[in-house]
Amino acid sequence: xxxxxxxxxxxxxxxxxxxxxxxxxxxxxxxxxxxxxxxxxxxxxxxxxxxxxxxxxxxxxxxxxxxxxxxxxxxxxxxxxxxxxxxxxxxxxxxxxxxxxxxxxxxxxxxxxxxxxxxx
Amino acid sequence: xxxxxxxxxxxxxxxxxxxxxxxxxxxxxxxxxxxxxxxxxxxxxxxxxxxxxxxxxxxxxxxxxxxxxxxxxxxxxxxxxxxxxxxxxxxxxxxxxxxxxxxxxxxxxxxxxxxxxxxx
Numbered sequence: 001x002x003x004x005x006x007x008x009x010x011x012x013x014x015x016x017x018x019x020x021x022x023x024x025x026x027x028x029x030x031x032x033x034x035x036x037x038x039x040x041x042x043x044x045x046x047x048x049x050x051x052x053x054x055x056x057x058x059x060x061x062x063x064x065x066x067x068x069x070x071x072x073x074x075x076x077x078x079x080x081x082x083x084x085x086x087x088x089x090x091x092x093x094x095x096x097x098x099x100x101x102x103x104x105x106x107x108x109x110x111x112x113x114x115x116x117x118x119x120x
Numbered sequence: 121x122x123x124x125x126x127x128x129x130x131x132x133x134x135x136x137x138x139x140x141x142x143x144x145x146x147x148x149x150x151x152x153x154x155x156x157x158x159x160x161x162x163x164x165x166x167x168x169x170x171x172x173x174x175x176x177x178x179x180x181x182x183x184x185x186x187x188x189x190x191x192x193x194x195x196x197x198x199x200x201x202x203x204x205x206x207x208x209x210x211x212x213x214x215x216x217x218x219x220x221x222x223x224x225x226x227x228x229x230x231x232x233x234x235x236x237x238x239x240x
Contacts, residue, residue: 010221011141013131014229019236021131065237086235093235097228101130101221108217109134115206115213116139117185 008109010102014094020063022094026056030083030091033057033069039081064090128229130222134214140183142214146176150203150211153177153189159201184210 013023032042043053060068068087072080083091102109133143152162163173180188188207192200203211222229 007137009135009137011133011135011143012221013133014232015129015131016233016236017127017129022232023131064235065239089235090232093228093232097225097232100228101132101225104224105217105221108213108220112134112142112210112213112217113136115184115209116136119185 008113010098010105010109012098012101014097016063020059022060022063022090026060027091027094029053029056030060030068030087033081034083034088034091037080037082039069039071042081060087060090128233130218130225130229132218132221134217136183140179142180142183142210146180147211147214149173149176150180150188150207153201154203154208154211157200157202159189159191162201180207180210 011024013021015021029042029046029048032045033039036042036045039053039057040050043050046053057069064086066086067084068090069081070084072082131144133141135141149162149166149168152165153159156162156165159173159177160170163170166173177189184206186206187204188210189201190204192202
């Protein structure tokens, strides 16, 4: 039997053909933007560059054909930002899908983990 | 409604905590070794270096604590190879899990795809 630290977890990316893909990194970025109300602050939270965060947001805008983040130019050079209704729905649906897949695959994941030979 | 080319597909990686992870690349490599009966030939099929293929096989051996590939030193410097029973079981269980997850998530995936604004 495998130890507790080998409890398998799913990591799911969704490919939308030529429209791109959506995975844990982009979802975590959206969650950080939602929490921090700023792309710059979310980038710092995610330990990525502002440019990288913008690129990922832009990729999602391209994938879905509509903005997932709404920006507001405030007093500072880099104004606030918040998720659009679409952005919120994408996060919610992705998390629901992940949660469901993890739950429904629990038996198969446990069988795979049982193939692991313990260290001791 | 999204076009046919945006039909979403799952890409699943399984994390076994500190023991490592298993994803589509490693599974495809095992399938290629099974088909080609050689790690060197499988590496060519996968368009990766022999060293890279060996590294991935070794990572799987480490994850599962037993060999996933058995090598035979033949007449050539790089003898044949084949999957062990463990290697075969890993491939079969991963593919079954992926197939099941794709099927069970079909409705959620379709709903996510419906969020995509068509180009036209």
